[in-house]
Amino acid sequence: MSLLHAEYLKISRRKLFPVMALILLFLVVISAFVLIAFGQIAPELAEDVPVLEKPDAYVIGAQQVASQTWFPIILAVVMLGGELASTVWATSLTRDSRRLAHILSRLTTFTIASWLAFVLGTGLWAAIAFVAAPGSGAPELIEWLGLLWRLAAVVVAWTSLGLGAVAMLRSVGPAIGAALALAFGEGILGFWGPYENVSLTAATNGLFGDVLPGGMGAFIQGADLSTAHALAIIVGWSLLGLGLTYWGLQRRDA
Amino acid sequence: MNDSTAIRVRGLTKTYKRTEALRGLDFDIPSGKVTGFLGPNGAGKTTTFKALLGLTSPSEGDITILGHEVPKQLNSVTKKVGAIVEEPGLIRAHSGRVNLQIAADTLGFGHERIDSMLEFVGLANDARRKADEYSKGMRQRLALAAALLGEPELLLLDEPLDGLDPAGQHAFRARLTALAEAGTTVVVSSHDLADIEALADYVVVIDKGRLISQGPLEEMLDGGSIRVVIENPEAAIQILLAAGFDAKADNGSVVVEAEDGSEIVESLAREGMFPSEVRPERTTLESVFLGITGEEEG
Numbered sequence: 001m002s003l004l005h006a007e008y009l010k011i012s013r014r015k016l017f018p019v020m021a022l023i024l025l026f027l028v029v030i031s032a033f034v035l036i037a038f039g040q041i042a043p044e045l046a047e048d049v050p051v052l053e054k055p056d057a058y059v060i061g062a063q064q065v066a067s068q069t070w071f072p073i074i075l076a077v078v079m080l081g082g083e084l085a086s087t088v089w090a091t092s093l094t095r096d097s098r099r100l101a102h103i104l105s106r107l108t109t110f111t112i113a114s115w116l117a118f119v120l121g122t123g124l125w126a127a128i129a130f131v132a133a134p135g136s137g138a139p140e141l142i143e144w145l146g147l148l149w150r151l152a153a154v155v156v157a158w159t160s161l162g163l164g165a166v167a168m169l170r171s172v173g174p175a176i177g178a179a180l181a182l183a184f185g186e187g188i189l190g191f192w193g194p195y196e197n198v199s200l201t202a203a204t205n206g207l208f209g210d211v212l213p214g215g216m217g218a219f220i221q222g223a224d225l226s227t228a229h230a231l232a233i234i235v236g237w238s239l240l241g242l243g244l245t246y247w248g249l250q251r252r253d254a
Numbered sequence: 255m256n257d258s259t260a261i262r263v264r265g266l267t268k269t270y271k272r273t274e275a276l277r278g279l280d281f282d283i284p285s286g287k288v289t290g291f292l293g294p295n296g297a298g299k300t301t302t303f304k305a306l307l308g309l310t311s312p313s314e315g316d317i318t319i320l321g322h323e324v325p326k327q328l329n330s331v332t333k334k335v336g337a338i339v340e341e342p343g344l345i346r347a348h349s350g351r352v353n354l355q356i357a358a359d360t361l362g363f364g365h366e367r368i369d370s371m372l373e374f375v376g377l378a379n380d381a382r383r384k385a386d387e388y389s390k391g392m393r394q395r396l397a398l399a400a401a402l403l404g405e406p407e408l409l410l411l412d413e414p415l416d417g418l419d420p421a422g423q424h425a426f427r428a429r430l431t432a433l434a435e436a437g438t439t440v441v442v443s444s445h446d447l448a449d450i451e452a453l454a455d456y457v458v459v460i461d462k463g464r465l466i467s468q469g470p471l472e473e474m475l476d477g478g479s480i481r482v483v484i485e486n487p488e489a490a491i492q493i494l495l496a497a498g499f500d501a502k503a504d505n506g507s508v509v510v511e512a513e514d515g516s517e518i519v520e521s522l523a524r525e526g527m528f529p530s531e532v533r534p535e536r537t538t539l540e541s542v543f544l545g546i547t548g549e550e551e552g
Contacts, residue, residue: 003359003360005359006356006359009345009348010354010356013348083343102360186380
């Protein structure tokens with residue numbers, strides 16, 4: 001608990017989290033406007049842009065927020081990278097026999113922080129959908145709960161990869177670049193059938209299912225993956241990230 | 255290695271790609287004393303500290319700290335060693351006290367020493383202020399408090415007095431001396447030789463990754479000569495030369511190459527001359543340092 005408390009204290013007063021959360025919420029508003037309101041306000045300009053309808057609009061919102069993988073990546077890289085830049089913390093991270101506990105405490109704290117931001121983003125999207133989306137109906141409570149754990153699963157994997165990137169590279173800038181390049185590159189690769197079966201981006205989409213209107217889900221990698229398959233992929237990538245973090249911190253000369 | 259040696263380093267070599275930062279460095283740090291770790295810029299001081307802390311792996315060589323081989327037995331010594339190397343890593347948005355709570359939690363220590371350490375470094379009255387509002391000296395003292403949370407047997411401080419005003423340096427030195435008197439081994443690297451001269455009992459000088467000299471500070475500052483203040487220096491020189499001493503005039507007194515003043519006094523007394531003062535000629539650490547590293551003043 002003491003390690004978790006320390007991590008909570010470290011993140012709680014930093015401006016990083018609220019600033020990133022504001023950017024996330026801004027992006028949520030933009031995408032909600034495009035996918036919910038734009039087609040209704042200016043149908044002649046919207047052309048092929050679909051107008052999301054209730055109740056799917058709520059689930060698509062969670063999927064849209066979950067696709068903002070930069071958030072957990074950057075949060076994890078900046079927080080751990082900041083520590084590695086200081087010898088005091090680098091000392092505890094690289095020399096302490098509780099290295100695994102250190103890593104897990106950071107994974108837990110940063111995952112919860114990113115998850116809270118994603119929940120906030122999903123809530124904002126839901127509010128916009130409630131007000132602006134045509135149609136009626138809303139997900140049942142159990143479906144909302146399902147969205148919450150799906151968001152958490154996605155965040156764990158990307159946080160873990162962010163930690164792995166900065167532990168390996170020991171520098172915030174290159175680690176952010178490498179992790180975002182991975183997210184982008186493997187998302188593109190996810191369109192290729194064989195890789196789709198192990199793609200984290202595909203798994204992220206797969207967790208939320210084929211919910212886009214007009215058969216657009218067919219154009220999103222992994223939309224037809226089963227939940228179990230998607231979860232297996234997410235667990236695999238999370239373990240890879242954790243392994244890289246452990247190994248990266250064990251190396252003393254990075 | 256005996257109990258009186260806190261750190262023993264033999265043949266320590268560290269190569270970064272094409273740069274040899276350390277080249278077969280050997281030295282010993284005695285227990286329970288303040289040791290000054292000196293060297294010009296680029297001598298390898300910080301690399302040595304990082305190797306001692308297990309933050310960098312030596313290319314070759316052996317390090318023994320408090321009887322444990324490092325990095326092999328690093329886990330056995332981690333909690334016995336406190337350190338401030340480079341940036342102390344304070345979280346400026348938090349108060350001094352919260353910074354120590356974070357340090358204690360992260361490093362695996364309890365909170366019971368936080369109050370006494372704040373008191374020790376003179377920050378008890380400022381414990382609720384944000385570290386951002388602290389002066390550089392206060393932040394340095396807070397970093398010292400964090401390094402002392404685990405009651406370390408060995409304290410490694412890289413340039414701890416850098417940037418402090420004279421009063422802050424004096425207070426910091428007094429705290430380090432108090433720690434050494436209580437049995438803590440303190441190793442301080444500094445490029446300010448006056449700091450080390452005022453603080454250290456023992457000195458290790460390195461340059462270009464090699465040991466140049468090590469030993470008790472008093473021995474290093476001992477110029478190996480005796481200054482004799484006497485009424486008629488020229489006559490005294492003649493007497494001492496005749497007695498087999500190497501003596502010369504210097505600023506109205508006589509400087510004699512000798513370890514012990516009693517034979518000098520005896521020789522002079524036999525001829526009816528009695529010096530008003532006989533004292534060992536001391537040099538400054540700066541002169542010693544410049545002499546042994548071969549650097550020229552100015």
